[in-house]
Amino acid sequence: MAGNSQRRNRRTSNKKGAQMGSGGQRRKGLEGKGPTPPASARKGHVKNRVANAKARQVAARRPAPRRGGAKGTAELVVGRNPVFEALRDGVPATTLYVQQFIDSDERVREALQLATQRGDINLMEAPRPELDRMTNGLNHQGLVLQVPPYDYAHPEDLAAAAFDNGEEPLIVALDGVTDPRNLGAVVRSVCAFGGHGVVVPERRAAGMTAGAWKTSAGTAARTPVARATNLTRTLEQYQKAGLMVVGLAADGEMELQDVEALDGPVVIVVGSEGKGLSRLVGETCDVRVRIPMPGGAESLNAGVAAGVVLWEAARRRG
Numbered sequence: 124m125a126g127n128s129q130r131r132n133r134r135t136s137n138k139k140g141a142q143m144g145s146g147g148q149r150r151k152g153l154e155g156k157g158p159t160p161p162a163s164a165r166k167g168h169v170k171n172r173v174a175n176a177k178a179r180q181v182a183a184r185r186p187a188p189r190r191g192g193a194k195g196t197a198e199l200v201v202g203r204n205p206v207f208e209a210l211r212d213g214v215p216a217t218t219l220y221v222q223q224f225i226d227s228d229e230r231v232r233e234a235l236q237l238a239t240q241r242g243d244i245n246l247m248e249a250p251r252p253e254l255d256r257m258t259n260g261l262n263h264q265g266l267v268l269q270v271p272p273y274d275y276a277h278p279e280d281l282a283a284a285a286f287d288n289g290e291e292p293l294i295v296a297l298d299g300v301t302d303p304r305n306l307g308a309v310v311r312s313v314c315a316f317g318g319h320g321v322v323v324p325e326r327r328a329a330g331m332t333a334g335a336w337k338t339s340a341g342t343a344a345r346t347p348v349a350r351a352t353n354l355t356r357t358l359e360q361y362q363k364a365g366l367m368v369v370g371l372a373a374d375g376e377m378e379l380q381d382v383e384a385l386d387g388p389v390v391i392v393v394g395s396e397g398k399g400l401s402r403l404v405g406e407t408c409d410v411r412v413r414i415p416m417p418g419g420a421e422s423l424n425a426g427v428a429a430g431v432v433l434w435e436a437a438r439r440r441g
Contacts, residue, residue: 124242154416199267200268205268219270221266222248281320281347290384293311293389294318300323301395306425307336314342314346324350358392370400372399382410393432
């Protein structure tokens, strides 16, 4: 009898489903989940990302940002006027090569004077054949200026530096902009309107050349430029860090004045004047925005478009 009772208990204990004495779990399963949480508490919502970004600003400790991005390549500025203008506009330089027995004119004298005043530029005399070899036969007119590789920041540094200073990141990313003068103009606008830096792709895009330095009018010394191996992936990393990604497009679904995200942590993405945003970058943006142009122009170049949006962002933040 005892053996039969034990077998019955084992069979009973192996039964599936709710049993007597379950503690009312089925009743609890029927209970409601309470009121809908606010947007700032719902995972994946725009306001939740913004709230998380602000929380990071006041965190007692945060991991140190990655320092050191890609290195650019050395560059040669060739010709009397270009060399003089580069020295006058503060383009970084390591060496000024001067042709032996050069016929000195006003531009040559002024270039030598500026290089001497800078104090950190080596003056080297070289025979004409050597300068011809260095410049691949370009018309150097006896003056060649060597510009060192630009030291790019890491994209993560730009947002991290803003958060560390208790500020909302304001960053501009360029997609397919190949004219260094446009890059220099964007750097100048970012500096003027309190932005935290510029991101450019590593390939098929303008870099910080002497031309970009000149157009920036000296602001490149105060505004970091970061280089991204993959721009789409970099934008996704910014989104994970709580930044809104706002792309500029002629067919954008919102007008600039209607975008609320500009007063928070934001990345403004500017495409090329001809092609606009690339497909993958456009799909990555949280919102695509158009700039109203009542005058009827079809588009603005990258430097002007970035300046307009940065002004609007600065106005709201101020």
